[in-house]
Amino acid sequence: MHELSIVMSIVDIAQQQAAHANAAIIDEIEIDIGCLSTVQIEAFDFAWDQAVKETILEGTVKKINRIKGKARCLDCETSFPLENLYDACPNCGQHLIDIVEGKELRVRSLIVS
Amino acid sequence: MCATCGCDADGNVTMHEPGHHHDNNDHHSHDHHKKVVAVEKDVLNENNLLAERNRGYFEAKNILALNLVSSPGSGKTSLLERTLTDLKGELEFAVIEGDQQTTNDADRIHATGTKVVQINTGKGCHLDAHMVMHAVQGMKPKQNGVLFIENVGNLVCPAMFDLGEKERVVIISVTEGDDKPLKYPDMFYSSTLCIINKTDLLPYVPFDIEKVKVNAKKVNHKLEIIELSCTNGEGLQIWYDWLKSKVLAPEPA
Numbered sequence: 286m287h288e289l290s291i292v293m294s295i296v297d298i299a300q301q302q303a304a305h306a307n308a309a310i311i312d313e314i315e316i317d318i319g320c321l322s323t324v325q326i327e328a329f330d331f332a333w334d335q336a337v338k339e340t341i342l343e344g345t346v347k348k349i350n351r352i353k354g355k356a357r358c359l360d361c362e363t364s365f366p367l368e369n370l371y372d373a374c375p376n377c378g379q380h381l382i383d384i385v386e387g388k389e390l391r392v393r394s395l396i397v398s
Numbered sequence: 399m400c401a402t403c404g405c406d407a408d409g410n411v412t413m414h415e416p417g418h419h420h421d422n423n424d425h426h427s428h429d430h431h432k433k434v435v436a437v438e439k440d441v442l443n444e445n446n447l448l449a450e451r452n453r454g455y456f457e458a459k460n461i462l463a464l465n466l467v468s469s470p471g472s473g474k475t476s477l478l479e480r481t482l483t484d485l486k487g488e489l490e491f492a493v494i495e496g497d498q499q500t501t502n503d504a505d506r507i508h509a510t511g512t513k514v515v516q517i518n519t520g521k522g523c524h525l526d527a528h529m530v531m532h533a534v535q536g537m538k539p540k541q542n543g544v545l546f547i548e549n550v551g552n553l554v555c556p557a558m559f560d561l562g563e564k565e566r567v568v569i570i571s572v573t574e575g576d577d578k579p580l581k582y583p584d585m586f587y588s589s590t591l592c593i594i595n596k597t598d599l600l601p602y603v604p605f606d607i608e609k610v611k612v613n614a615k616k617v618n619h620k621l622e623i624i625e626l627s628c629t630n631g632e633g634l635q636i637w638y639d640w641l642k643s644k645v646l647a648p649e650p651a
Contacts, residue, residue: 294441306435323558323584370583371616380616390442395435
């Protein structure tokens with residue numbers, strides 16, 4: 286939910302960063318969206334096309350890094366890929382896990398000119 | 399539109415106090431030098447910054463701030479009414495209520511004699527750190543007290559928005575499904591305490607209390623769980639003891 290507002294926040298961040306860097310054009314924007322984050326990618330893409338119109342990001346190439354979920358079992362120390370928050374460790378079957386990757390929702394970088 | 403979440407909240411967010419009647423570019427054309435700007439900024443950055451500001455304020459005033467979240471109807475307001483009545487005089491309380499419309503919940507809290515502010519989000523579906531900051535600025539909660547923030551009834555959106563709370567309490571009732579934690583994992587993952595309410599109705603519903611606890615722990619193994627009933631008082635003492643254990647003794651002057 287809130288994919289539109291997330292895109293709007295990205296536009297704000299991009300505007301601020303471009304202003305800091307004295308850049309008028311953002312050629313490319315790199316964004317991390319973890320597979321375990323609250324973002325639904327289809328809704329995000331749809332919202333993007335609408336929300337960037339007449340902003341600094343209209344025409345910017347967006348590069349989305351889908352970060353796969355990764356967890357570490359606190360019991361047997363196995364690292365394993367995580368698809369759902371309630372998944373168990375494939376090695377020992379316990380749910381005592383720590384999420385290491387997959388919840389990111391972050392603007393990584395811009396390429397400006 | 400709210401800049402943080404995009405809902406129609408900001409233009410229509412109002413606050414009420416019961417008992418008061420009256421809210422680069424560089425234009426040198428030869429230079430097409432491209433530059434990489436490292437950003438590394440969390441998208442919900444703006445809300446997170448305000449949440450940290452709230453957190454700092456609460457810590458400085460030794461206020462235990464709790465964010466109560468649940469589906470509509472799980473019993474958040476009833477739990478507060480009961481707590482505020484039973485512990486009156488033992489702890490200093492203040493409440494922030496969140497609903498789309500009406501001051502009904504704040505009126506109920508006001509009737510217990512507790513300081514309360516109602517936030518009406520209009521079309522908005524959750525409270526955010528910005529709203530909480532304004533409410534706190536208005537009500538000036540007392541030092542060394544407890545601040546309950548009753549979020550809008552919604553098991554989805556509030557999960558994304560840090561309010562600056564110390565503990566997030568997710569409440570479910572036995573009239574809901576015992577697979578709730580699996581269906582709404584983000585909320586259970588982001589909470590620190592889970593309260594299972596309406597245990598007095600267990601004989602009349604197919605709710606499997608052991609199953610819901612297993613499901614909740616699958617999503618968040620660190621989750622503490624308390625079972626209680628606001629109606630018959632079962633389990634309330636455990637909740638009161640938990641609450642008191644979280645309140646830090648004030649620093650000696």
